[in-house]
Amino acid sequence: MQKALNHSNFMDGVKRRNPGEPEFHQAVSEVARDLIPFVKTRPEYEDAQILERLTEPDRIISFRVAWQDDQCNTRVNRGFRVQFNDAIGPYKGGLRFHRDLNLSVLKFLGFEQIFKNSLTGLALGAAKGGANFNPRGKSDNEIMRFCQAFMIELYRYIGPDIDIPAGDLNVGNREIAFLFGQYKRLTHRFNGALTGKSLSLGGSHLRPEATGYGCAYFMKHMLNHRNDSLDGKTCAVSGAGNVALHCAEKLIDLGARVVSLSDSNGTLYVKNGLDRESLDLIKAAKLNRKKPLSALADELKLQYQAGQKPWALPCDLAFPCATENELDGQDAKALVDNGCQAIAEGANMPLTADAQEIIEQARLLYAPGKAANAGGVAVSSLEMSQNTTGLYWSVEEVEHRLEAIMEHIHLECLCQGDGKNYVDYARGANIAAFIKVADAMLAYGVV
Numbered sequence: 343m344q345k346a347l348n349h350s351n352f353m354d355g356v357k358r359r360n361p362g363e364p365e366f367h368q369a370v371s372e373v374a375r376d377l378i379p380f381v382k383t384r385p386e387y388e389d390a391q392i393l394e395r396l397t398e399p400d401r402i403i404s405f406r407v408a409w410q411d412d413q414c415n416t417r418v419n420r421g422f423r424v425q426f427n428d429a430i431g432p433y434k435g436g437l438r439f440h441r442d443l444n445l446s447v448l449k450f451l452g453f454e455q456i457f458k459n460s461l462t463g464l465a466l467g468a469a470k471g472g473a474n475f476n477p478r479g480k481s482d483n484e485i486m487r488f489c490q491a492f493m494i495e496l497y498r499y500i501g502p503d504i505d506i507p508a509g510d511l512n513v514g515n516r517e518i519a520f521l522f523g524q525y526k527r528l529t530h531r532f533n534g535a536l537t538g539k540s541l542s543l544g545g546s547h548l549r550p551e552a553t554g555y556g557c558a559y560f561m562k563h564m565l566n567h568r569n570d571s572l573d574g575k576t577c578a579v580s581g582a583g584n585v586a587l588h589c590a591e592k593l594i595d596l597g598a599r600v601v602s603l604s605d606s607n608g609t610l611y612v613k614n615g616l617d618r619e620s621l622d623l624i625k626a627a628k629l630n631r632k633k634p635l636s637a638l639a640d641e642l643k644l645q646y647q648a649g650q651k652p653w654a655l656p657c658d659l660a661f662p663c664a665t666e667n668e669l670d671g672q673d674a675k676a677l678v679d680n681g682c683q684a685i686a687e688g689a690n691m692p693l694t695a696d697a698q699e700i701i702e703q704a705r706l707l708y709a710p711g712k713a714a715n716a717g718g719v720a721v722s723s724l725e726m727s728q729n730t731t732g733l734y735w736s737v738e739e740v741e742h743r744l745e746a747i748m749e750h751i752h753l754e755c756l757c758q759g760d761g762k763n764y765v766d767y768a769r770g771a772n773i774a775a776f777i778k779v780a781d782a783m784l785a786y787g788v789v
């Protein structure tokens with residue numbers, strides 16, 4: 343006999359089937375908390391075991407990547423692609439290169455991607471991939487050889503209507519160009535099998551900016567919904583990569599005051615707010631991987647707090663834009679104590695489970711990554727459309743579409759998450775995203 347569906351039984355099963363994968367358990371648990379009570383009101387979902395099927399990837403591809411470094415030593419890494427769910431469109435999601443990358447992280451990211459992609463309202467399934475490759479200290483030639491070796495295997499599993507990877511941590515324009523060059527050579531095809539390409543390779547305007555800009559727009563909508571605005575708000579931003587820098591840029595343009603950026607070594611603190619000129623200099627140096635944040639702080643005569651995170655700084659709004667689990671319970675408490683009103687996640691799952699609980703209990707506005715950072719995948723989808731039609735849109739056209747998509751996501755979250763006095767955006771995002779995917783899965787029958 344089947345056990346009654348409740349959070350504890352469900353998570354016991356997930357943990358048994360996926361041992362030693364804490365990040366994946368954390369992501370599923372957060373979603374299950376909202377979805378299980380909802381599914382119990384819809385027997386058709388429970389009968390068809392939609393939740394059990396949704397937490398099992400369609401397939402996981404794992405492969406050896408052998409390459410040579412500049413000294414002609416042979417190096418071996420492991421490549422992955424987790425194709426999680428293609429119920430509403432071809433697989434779509436980024437590639438991450440990180441020394442510690444493992445299946446737990448990739449499954450959490452792929453699982454989150456199902457919900458994120460569904461929320462955009464676009465026809466996008468979900469996947470995630472990458473390699474346990476550490477790009478730190480590698481030369482351009484080594485990065486190129488690694489990317490080419492990685493693609494020698496990956497190309498068999500991707501294509502413009504099968505699976506369309508993009509970038510993620512440590513996979514930017516440079517890596518996407520190396521990957522696409524090799525894909526083109528192997529398949530003899532110039533098509534939209536990868537997004538995040540630079541403009542000259544068929545990319546879209548604003549793809550690099552999209553995740554960060556979208557995150558700032560999402561916060562704008564949350565504040566507007568409660569008759570407030572970004573104007574003059576003090577914002578703590580973490581990270582100094584693609585997402586953080588563009589989020590900071592849009593916040594400044596929308597009238598907010600950005601008081602921090604950070605990296606894995608510490609926090610840049612600018613009490614009166616970063617000006618656009620300093621941000622542009624930091625952006626140029628960071629996005630070209632030229633200098634650490636501490637060196638830039640010295641050059642710009644700004645304060646750098648080594649070993650510190652930004653969350654103890656007084657702020658109205660917080661934007662964790664660096665990496666998973668970067669903001670823990672203690673940080674959440676500091677934010678609440680300092681009067682922070684709202685959090686929008688630029689990164690994927692940047693809050694630990696206890697941080698999330700503290701934020702929810704304190705009734706801060708909380709935009710989960712699957713809603714707030716969906717701008718990146720949304721513009722990737724616009725890149726796919728442009729590649730298919732061969733017609734390319736202006737910066738203004740793409741930004742207009744990005745803004746409209748972020749507004750749509752905000753409305754989707756409101757529909758399912760609007761309580762009497764408090765909008766539960768996490769619940770709204772989980773349920774709205776789930777309905778679309780679950781209905782498609784029901785329609786296919788048992789597959």
Ligand code: NDP
Pocket residue numbers: 509510511512513553581582583584585586604605606607663664665666668688689690715716718719
């Ligand atoms: P980048 O590699 O461009 O930048 C990551 C930044 O985070 C770097 O400044 C890095 O500093 C910092 N960082 C990494 N680990 C830590 C840590 N443990 N503590 C503090 N800072 C850290 O990545 P992206 O900006 O592209 O991605 C950031 C996050 O956003 C990730 O969670 C990613 O999955 C998510 N995301 C990205 C999207 C995109 O379009 N790029 C789309 C949706 C989500 P350092 O240089 O010192 O390592």
